[in-house]
Amino acid sequence: MSLTNPTPTAALEWANELIDFIDASPSPWHAVANAEARLQTLGYIRLEENERWQLAAGGRYYAVRGGSSLIAFVLGSQPIAATGLRIVGAHTDSPGLRLKPQAASGSDGLARLAVEIYGGPILATFADRDLSLAGRVVVRTAAGQQTRLLRFERSLARLPNLAIHMNREVNEQGLKLNKQTELPLILGQLGVGCDAEAQLKKLLADAVAADAADLLSFELAVHDVQKGCLWGANQEFIASRQLDNLSSCHAALAAMIATKQPTATCVTALFDHEEVGSESAAGAGGSFIADVLARIASHARLDEEDRRRAMARSFFISADMAHAYHPNFPNAYEPGHKVRVNGGPVIKTNANQRYTTNAETAARFIGFCEQADVPHQQYAHRSDLGCGSTIGPIVAAQLGVASVDVGSPMWAMHSARESAGVHDQAHMIAALTAAFAS
Numbered sequence: 532m533s534l535t536n537p538t539p540t541a542a543l544e545w546a547n548e549l550i551d552f553i554d555a556s557p558s559p560w561h562a563v564a565n566a567e568a569r570l571q572t573l574g575y576i577r578l579e580e581n582e583r584w585q586l587a588a589g590g591r592y593y594a595v596r597g598g599s600s601l602i603a604f605v606l607g608s609q610p611i612a613a614t615g616l617r618i619v620g621a622h623t624d625s626p627g628l629r630l631k632p633q634a635a636s637g638s639d640g641l642a643r644l645a646v647e648i649y650g651g652p653i654l655a656t657f658a659d660r661d662l663s664l665a666g667r668v669v670v671r672t673a674a675g676q677q678t679r680l681l682r683f684e685r686s687l688a689r690l691p692n693l694a695i696h697m698n699r700e701v702n703e704q705g706l707k708l709n710k711q712t713e714l715p716l717i718l719g720q721l722g723v724g725c726d727a728e729a730q731l732k733k734l735l736a737d738a739v740a741a742d743a744a745d746l747l748s749f750e751l752a753v754h755d756v757q758k759g760c761l762w763g764a765n766q767e768f769i770a771s772r773q774l775d776n777l778s779s780c781h782a783a784l785a786a787m788i789a790t791k792q793p794t795a796t797c798v799t800a801l802f803d804h805e806e807v808g809s810e811s812a813a814g815a816g817g818s819f820i821a822d823v824l825a826r827i828a829s830h831a832r833l834d835e836e837d838r839r840r841a842m843a844r845s846f847f848i849s850a851d852m853a854h855a856y857h858p859n860f861p862n863a864y865e866p867g868h869k870v871r872v873n874g875g876p877v878i879k880t881n882a883n884q885r886y887t888t889n890a891e892t893a894a895r896f897i898g899f900c901e902q903a904d905v906p907h908q909q910y911a912h913r914s915d916l917g918c919g920s921t922i923g924p925i926v927a928a929q930l931g932v933a934s935v936d937v938g939s940p941m942w943a944m945h946s947a948r949e950s951a952g953v954h955d956q957a958h959m960i961a962a963l964t965a966a967f968a969s
């Protein structure tokens with residue numbers, strides 16, 4: 532690719548759609564609500580886990596657990612025992628900061644918010660950014676307790692850096708923040724007799740049109756309000772918060788939506804809590820996916836024997852972001868596996884099974900890339916650095932299905948503002964679409 536090559540319009544459209552999806556999804560609850568809205572406009576029917584399911588041949592459905600995990604599926608035209616399932620999984624959560632339940636406190640004329648670190652963010656990247664709050668609150672209403680999504684479009688809180696005059700070594704030592712004492716966010720100035728906790732409650736209650744006295748509880752994530760953008764000499768890169776892993780959520784949904792009347796039953800599973808280990812009711816380590824698949828099998832009237840046959844014929848693609856080579860830090864990478872941004876989907880391999888990929892599943896995914904006419908790349912982590920993991924091994928172990936770990940290349944994983952390639956979103960959608968059609 533040269534600097535003068537125009538980016539194909541279709542790739543630009545996908546990239547801009549991704550930026551809009553992330554902008555509308557500052558928390559995992561918003562990500563699921565937006566995925567749900569998209570699916571509903573396309574005729575997908577919501578199934579409630581606490582009700583009996585009625586599934587029609589060729590039907591399109593989805594279920595939500597915990598408000599932040601969603602599994603959608605399209606029933607295939609062929610019997611499940613004969614085709615197995617095509618499953619793509621990704622995660623809705625991103626590392627960052629979360630508010631503690633009694634977050635606000637006042638001192639020295641300022642209201643501050645106590646935060647807990649969620650997953651493994653690059654903490655320094657949250658300093659001096661235009662931060663805000665998003666998530667869900669539960670309010671008391673005449674009709675009972677009600678959960679409402681909450682977000683502030685405007686910048687609301689901040690983590691100002693310490694001036695270099697008091698932190699002379701910052702450029703040599705890096706920005707080190709004490710997790711307890713140096714992370715609270717500044718929320719505002721306190722007037723005389725003003726109570727920080729009351730101020731926060733009023734702010735939250737006003738945002739969901741409720742009385743502060745009726746605000747019972749909340750889960751709120753801190754995010755950067757700056758919208759994603761394209762950058763680079765030819766606008767070939769994307770910068771945004773939460774590219775890990777809303778890029779893969781968006782790609783999986785786009786591929787699923789493009790899949791009309793598939794032969795095999797296709798499943799898109801978007802899980803919360805990956806960044807904290809997936810061990811939760813709604814996470815990939817919980818029963819959500821097994822429960823949904825069991826209900827699909829029961830509606831297809833599969834006996835135990837056919838259920839086992841179906842799983843043995845199934846294929847699971849764990850889609851999560853991959854580390855692109857950063858030329859300023861050549862020693863951070865395995866020399867034989869320099870992944871390029873805009874170089875196509877990355878197949879991630881780890882012999883210690885931090886990734887599920889094996890020779891056969893890698894080859895199968897390469898086949899999907901070839902069918903879709905997109906390039907692919909291979910990634911292995913340096914042997915002297917700890918390797919990350921994904922939902923892949925957790926789902927693969929639980930379901931006993933053939934699996935592969937893939938992802939789009941990116942820079943600055945877990946930064947408050949990450950980067951990826953415009954072309955790669957289109958590449959991944961095309962590869963996943965081929966997988967659903969297989």
Ligand code: CO
Pocket residue numbers: 622775776805851852
């Ligand atoms: Co991830």
